[in-house]
Amino acid sequence: MIQHLVDGVLVGAIYALGAIGLTMVMHMLRFANFSHAELLSVGAYVALVFDKLFGALAPVLTAKIGPLSMSFALALAVLVSMAVTAATAVLIDKLVFKRIRERGEELSMVFASFGVALIVRNLIGLAFGLGTTLYNSDIAFAMVLSTDPLILVRPDQIFTLSAALVLMVVLHLVLSRTTFGYALRAVAENASLAQVAGVNLRRIVIAVWVIGGALAAAAGVFYALTNQITPMIGRDLLMPVFAATIVGGIGSIYGAALGGFLVGLAANLALVVLPSGYAPSMPFLIILAVLTLRPHGLLGVARA
Amino acid sequence: MIGLISYLVFFTTVATILSIAVLGLNLQWGNTGLFNGGVAAFFGAGAYGTLILGGTPQEGHIGGFALPYPVALAGGMAAAGLLAWLVGRLTLKLRHDYLAIATFGVAVTFENVMRNAEWLSGGARGLRGFDRPLQELFASPLAYNAVFLGFVVVLLVATYAFLQRLVASPFGRLLRAIREDEEAAQSLGKSPARVRLISFVTGSVIMGLAGGLYGTFYAFVSPQDVLPILTFQIWAMLIVGGAGNNRGAILGAFLIWGAWTASGWALSRYAPVEAQIYAGSIQYVLIGSVIVGMLLWRPQGLFPERLVVSQRGRHPVPAAAE
Numbered sequence: 063m064i065q066h067l068v069d070g071v072l073v074g075a076i077y078a079l080g081a082i083g084l085t086m087v088m089h090m091l092r093f094a095n096f097s098h099a100e101l102l103s104v105g106a107y108v109a110l111v112f113d114k115l116f117g118a119l120a121p122v123l124t125a126k127i128g129p130l131s132m133s134f135a136l137a138l139a140v141l142v143s144m145a146v147t148a149a150t151a152v153l154i155d156k157l158v159f160k161r162i163r164e165r166g167e168e169l170s171m172v173f174a175s176f177g178v179a180l181i182v183r184n185l186i187g188l189a190f191g192l193g194t195t196l197y198n199s200d201i202a203f204a205m206v207l208s209t210d211p212l213i214l215v216r217p218d219q220i221f222t223l224s225a226a227l228v229l230m231v232v233l234h235l236v237l238s239r240t241t242f243g244y245a246l247r248a249v250a251e252n253a254s255l256a257q258v259a260g261v262n263l264r265r266i267v268i269a270v271w272v273i274g275g276a277l278a279a280a281a282g283v284f285y286a287l288t289n290q291i292t293p294m295i296g297r298d299l300l301m302p303v304f305a306a307t308i309v310g311g312i313g314s315i316y317g318a319a320l321g322g323f324l325v326g327l328a329a330n331l332a333l334v335v336l337p338s339g340y341a342p343s344m345p346f347l348i349i350l351a352v353l354t355l356r357p358h359g360l361l362g363v364a365r366a
Numbered sequence: 367m368i369g370l371i372s373y374l375v376f377f378t379t380v381a382t383i384l385s386i387a388v389l390g391l392n393l394q395w396g397n398t399g400l401f402n403g404g405v406a407a408f409f410g411a412g413a414y415g416t417l418i419l420g421g422t423p424q425e426g427h428i429g430g431f432a433l434p435y436p437v438a439l440a441g442g443m444a445a446a447g448l449l450a451w452l453v454g455r456l457t458l459k460l461r462h463d464y465l466a467i468a469t470f471g472v473a474v475t476f477e478n479v480m481r482n483a484e485w486l487s488g489g490a491r492g493l494r495g496f497d498r499p500l501q502e503l504f505a506s507p508l509a510y511n512a513v514f515l516g517f518v519v520v521l522l523v524a525t526y527a528f529l530q531r532l533v534a535s536p537f538g539r540l541l542r543a544i545r546e547d548e549e550a551a552q553s554l555g556k557s558p559a560r561v562r563l564i565s566f567v568t569g570s571v572i573m574g575l576a577g578g579l580y581g582t583f584y585a586f587v588s589p590q591d592v593l594p595i596l597t598f599q600i601w602a603m604l605i606v607g608g609a610g611n612n613r614g615a616i617l618g619a620f621l622i623w624g625a626w627t628a629s630g631w632a633l634s635r636y637a638p639v640e641a642q643i644y645a646g647s648i649q650y651v652l653i654g655s656v657i658v659g660m661l662l663w664r665p666q667g668l669f670p671e672r673l674v675v676s677q678r679g680r681h682p683v684p685a686a687a688e
Contacts, residue, residue, distance in 0.1 A: 094463035096403075096470070161662055169401055172466050173601070174661045176403070180598060180654030184647040192643065301474055304467045312463060339482040346471035353456040353464065 065213050066330040072219045072288070074326025075226035079281035080299060081306035081318035082233065083274025089250050089313030090270045091163065093171035097154065097179040098278065099303055100296035103186055105147040105279025106286035110190075112139035113197055129205075129217040131198045132287060140283050144276040151275030152268055154178060179296065187293040194290045222284035229280055230319055233273070237315065242269070250313065298342070302329065305345035309352050311362015320360060324348075368508070375511050377627065382518045383579045385619035388603045389525050389612060390572030396609035396671065397533055398565040399545035400458075401466040404473030405600045408446040408570040410592035412577030414480065414487055415442030417587055421496040427485050435499035439578045446574025447567050449476075454566040459559045473594055481589040492588025496581070518579050522616070525572055529612055532568075541565055598653050599626065605660045608667025617669060622656070 084098040116135035117124045123135035158178055162170050204214040237243035248256035249266045257263055282295060306325045310317025329344035352359060387409055394400040402408075420438025423430030433441070453472055457465040480487040487493055504510040532538050543551040544558045552558055581587045599622060607618020629652060633645040660667065 088463060094466045096466075158658055158662065162665075165665070167665070169399060169462060170661050170665060172401055172403075172463070173605070174658055176598065176601070177654040177657030177661070180650050181658065184650040184654070187647045188644055188651070192647070301471055304471070308464070308467065312461070337482065340478065342478045343475040346468075346475040349468060349471055350456065353460070353468070357456075357460055357464075 063334060064211050066334055067327065068207075068213055068215060070327035070330035071323060072215075072223055072326070073285075073330070074323035075223045076281045076285045076288075076322070077299070077302045077306045077325050078319045078322025079226050079229060079277045079284070080303040081310065081322045082230070082315055083277040084303055085307040085310065085313060085315060085318040086250075086270050087274050088307060090253075090267065091159070091171070093159075093168050093175065094304070096172065096175040096300065097182060098175075098274065099300040100179050100182040100186075101147055101151055101275050101278035102282030102285065102299055103183065103293060103296040104150055105143050105275075105282030106291050106295055107186055107190055108146045108279065109136065109139040109143035109283045109286075110195070110197060110291060112142045115139075126198075130221055131200060131218055132221065133198065136197055136283075136287075140280065143283060144279040147279035147282075148272040148275035151271040151278070154182075155267070155271050179300075183293055183296050190293065192293060194292045196290055197287060216288070218287050222288055225280070226284065229277060233277075233315070246270070301342070301345035302326075305348045305352075308349050308359055311359025314359065314361040317359055317361030324360075372508050372511065375508065375515050377623075379511065379515045379518055379583055380580075381620045381623040382515070382522050383576050383583065384600065384603065384623055385616045386518075386522050386525050386579070387573045387576035387600050388607070388615045388619045389522075389529055390569040390576065391600055391604050392569075392609065392612060392615040393529060393532070393572065394566055394569035395604065396611070396615070397538065397545065398541045398562060398569075399462075400562060400566050400569075401462055401469070402566070402569070403466045403470035403597065404453075404476070405573055405597040406592045406594060407469070407473040407476035408450060408573040409577035409580070409596060409600075410476055410480065410587070411446040411449050412442040412574030413581035413587040413591065414493065414577075415445035415574070416578035417442075417493045417496045417581045417585075418487075420499075420582075421493065424488070424495040427488050427493075429486075429493070430495060435582075439575070439582070442578035442581070443571045443574040446577065447571040450567045450570030451563070454563045458562045458566065470594075473592070473597060477589050477592050477594075480592065488588075490589055492586055492590075493581075494586055496585045498582060498585050514583065518583075521575065521579065525575070526612055526616070529572075533612070537561075595650065595653070598650075598657065599623075602653050602656045602660075605657060605665075605667055608669040608671060610671025611667070611669050614667055614669030614671075618667070621668075626653070 080099065080102055083101075084095060087093075087095050087098065113133070113136045116138055117133065120135075123138070124133050126133050127137065158174055159171055162174055204216045207213040207215055237246065245256065245261045246266055246269065248259065248261055249263060253263060256266075281299075285295060285299065302325050303322075306321035307318050308321070309324050310319070310321030325345060325348055328348050329341065332344050332347075333341060387405065390408075391402060391405055394402050416438045418429035419431050419433045419441040420435055421430050422432055449472065453468050454465075457468045481490050483489070498510070498514075501510055504513065533541070540551065540556060540561055544556070544561055548558050580591070603618040603622040604615055605618070606622055607616070608614030626649065629649055630645065633648060634642065637645060
């Protein structure tokens, strides 16, 4: 039971990172982006490539950081991956979503995002193989937090949780303390009015994709680090991440962060009573519960 | 020669069944502007419903009620409609994103439950023990399949005729009105949420019919038949054919199903052995590219919706000029 709680919080942090980016895109560009979770896969694989590259260029970097299974090379690769994934998100927008958006068809964007997800996921499968892999094949030993009840936590999980929290605090500071943050929130409130006040809408849209892509990359690497790397990361995390945005209320960044943790907790706690085979159904049940009890989410506002 | 004919019968039967599902989607997306991300779930509800109600008793799971075939098929359609009603009631009042996410979630959950709930669906091994109706009357499988093809074609024509009449009726006008300008329709005293729900459930029942026929044709259904790729295929069919146009929807179904089987055949025949496991990935990339490509370059489809003038002015155009 307590182990489920701990696991729920740990995986919840990853959902939260994915959901923050997704909810920003859904709020600013007004469409449910089904290809967002594929950015997590992109992030995980880009980090894998650069991890190997840095390790080969400077073998000293392959040393592990403290008790983590993460090496210095991978830590650098995560930063590169966040930049590359952010660029990928901007590129996909330029190639596909922007053109459809300019014709003013919101529903077609949802449609297109499914097509993009299908293309990205299977191109990753073609490029890297359909099997699973790991950043590091050494066995990561779990730390015993307590023996009765037995609670096990791996150092990597503690690291990903802390790193995720740091990213969220940084984002919070950027949004609440900088001019750019004000501009972004102004566009979210009222795009036309923000433009009148001199906010460059095109730049804000790019910024949303950059933030969403970078957070997705971090989430993808963290998920891959604590589980494994497969081309199906996007498919498997799509529903939990969507559930987190709905729990928090579509458009609410803080709601998405909270929603991520709640979905992680709820999905893990449900497995106390249900067989683990039903895990993929949990996000949908959570969505149904939220839509029944509080359709606009915990922190969301009704919007037409 | 017999081989070719039986293959053609087989191909046409599956394409016809899928056309029915595309018609159901066209009512939702083409005529009402509803985004259904879970076609596979409603198709699957029809297939599982029909086979559970019409099948013979099996060890290990419920079902095998051996009901008469029309009752079983109607039950499958009702199961699809019920599922649609449950989802639609919660989401159709909200922003369109919610319907997209919830329907996609239904499909994921439906597949997941069918795979795990062995007592209900036979689990990953699928559902067996269904005797195809009237099979004992036919000596050869080919003769049976040919007659079955006739049966599904009749149902396709009936669905088409029903939808054409529906779309031309005042209700069809209401659907288009809501799709184009919800507030204007509301100001005339219409209830968009209710009308959307009717359209969503009706479209899903049609998908359930397609699923029921699919299950009947194979006398078998498993979680492999309700994977999300089915949803993508059916969308690609609609968007290639032209959303809003029922004839286009049917042509799109045949075109895409033809392209899908042809690409599968070509890959299995010409791709090197070590690349065979990637054949599925290549086909998925193709389907994704068709969807994105059509949206970018020809969003109206190959056969666009013909916009109609519901009421002409007070002076009708003379017949000779039409």
